[in-house]
Each structure stands twice: as C-alpha cells, then as structure tokens.
Amino acid sequence: MFFVYMLRCGDDSLYTGFTDDIKKRIYTHYHQLKTAAKYTKSHKVTGLAALWNCKDPTAARKLEFRIKRLKREQKLLLIQKPDSVLKVFPELSEYEITPNTEVKFKDCI
Numbered sequence: 001m002f003f004v005y006m007l008r009c010g011d012d013s014l015y016t017g018f019t020d021d022i023k024k025r026i027y028t029h030y031h032q033l034k035t036a037a038k039y040t041k042s043h044k045v046t047g048l049a050a051l052w053n054c055k056d057p058t059a060a061r062k063l064e065f066r067i068k069r070l071k072r073e074q075k076l077l078l079i080q081k082p083d084s085v086l087k088v089f090p091e092l093s094e095y096e097i098t099p100n101t102e103v104k105f106k107d108c109i
Helices: 022-030 038-042 057-068 072-080 082-088
Strands: 002-009 014-019 045-054 097-099
Touching (some): 002 022, 002 057, 014 022, 014 045, 014 072, 022 045, 045 072, 045 082
Antiparallel strands (some): 002 014, 045 097
16 A cells, blocks of 8 residues: 655645655654655644555556645645545546545654
8 A cells, every 4th residue: 555645834835745654654754854855854744634545656656746746726625625636637547546534643743
C-alpha cells in the first residue's frame, strides 16, 4: 500500500508527498528529522490535510505529481472533497485510489 498525503504547515501552506509508511513519514516531517523534506524542515507541519491510499507506487507518484501542479484553491477544494480525486484527475481512473480517513495526525506524531 502506498499513500499520497497533503500536510498543513504553520504558515498555512500545504506540502504534498507520497510514501509507503505514512505514520513514519508524518513523524519524520513533524519532527524535522534528517530525512524530512527540505520544505517541511523550514515550514513546521501542523496537521494532515488529506490522505489517499494507492495500490501501487506508479499511481502514488502520478497522483502526487498532479496534486503538486494544482493551484492552492484547487488543492483546498480537493481537501474538502477527497473522494473527488478521480473526478479531478480522470486520467488516473485506471488506478485504485481511495481517500483514507482512518489515519489520524495525532497518532503519527
């Protein structure tokens, strides 16, 4: 299982990434560990904005790439309606991508 995630930062910015171990990755970003993204090392992570499950790494990479290219307003709409991800990106409909509401930020930090 792979995950695409959007994190909220202290300056109200958003960071998007993908991983195969969501709890470990959020912990790494939150605590600004050595392997955290350069962006989250300089923008304190304050929460998990959205999370999707992907069956394979190709789907995760493609979804991450497309989300990163969205404008902020479009990202905020996607956060409000994470189940609309395949409507926003119909070209990814061949992949199994589903919203994940089970992982909680507080359980990762």
